[in-house]
Amino acid sequence: MLLKIGAAKGVKYHMRCTVGRFVAGADGRSVAAVELMQAGSLVATLPADLVIIGVGIVPAVEYLRGAAGVTVHEAAPGGVAVDEFLCAGPEDVFAAGDIAYLPYPHAEAGAEVPRVRIEHWDVALDQGRCAARNMLGARSAYAAVPFFWTSVFGKNLRSAGYCHKPAFLFRADAGDEIITHGSLDPAAGGKASVFYIVGGRVASVVTCNRDPEAAAAAELIRMRRMPSPAALRGSGEVSLVHELRRAHAEEATEGAAGAGAGAAAAAAGAEAAARKRRVSAS
């Protein structure tokens, strides 16, 4: 959808290309063009006044190598290894944001807790707050569900959750799948929710112009109450906002039932104690 919208705005995409080289301008200092290659052959020469390179980031960890007790995670995705409290080992060293390589508690129940490094603005803010609380002596585990927002050509994109593999590595025989609700066709309004299923479970949800659905998705993932792939595949769309309301209501009922059971158990315990007192007094 974004490709279509961009194309309609005059953006030209050159997919599956690599940059062969930057061609210098006449002054030998500025850039004049970029050569694009495919399978070792030159496929396009794009004239350019300015080149913006968006290739991701690498955590700047050099200054931490050799720091006592700090583990720099050298393999991809890199970063500083921290525990669930964002503590890097020594009790007074914490890492938060893009640099933190931490346990991810929202993966499949029972599975080994994977470690991740997440590059999202909201995550960096949340982790900063969490690390600050722990610096002040709290034992607050970082458990927020990753949330990402961006806006492209007037389309609000939101992502909740975390997908451990890119979609091009999805395998149907491993239970991986993408389910789309709504329409990704810009001509049809371009409102959609896309569910990324990994190993038979919703790992993340990306929405377009459906912000409340993304917010509800994050909460449902946290509560482990996300609808199953089968429910999402069924006829009709599932409203996550509605699902969240239902999940909250169910939790409230369960809480009340738990409190009721607790009260009944306490009453039974009190009655038994009173009986015991009556027996020993007689």
Ligand SMILES: Cc1cc2nc3c(=O)[nH]c(=O)nc-3n(C[C@H](O)[C@H](O)[C@H](O)COP(=O)(O)OP(=O)(O)OC[C@H]3O[C@@H](n4cnc5c(N)ncnc54)[C@H](O)[C@@H]3O)c2cc1C
């Ligand atoms: C081009 C781009 C677009 C993005 N768009 C989005 C988006 O739309 N939505 C979203 O959610 N996220 C987006 N992100 C990701 C988001 O910006 C980052 O996740 C967030 O800024 C991370 O915050 P941080 O504080 O962890 O790291 P940073 O913002 O990178 O801050 C780290 C700071 O530490 C400084 N520093 C490094 N080494 C040292 C040192 N030795 N001593 C002192 N200071 C040092 C750096 O200079 C830097 O200022 C985008 C990122 C990029 C690069």
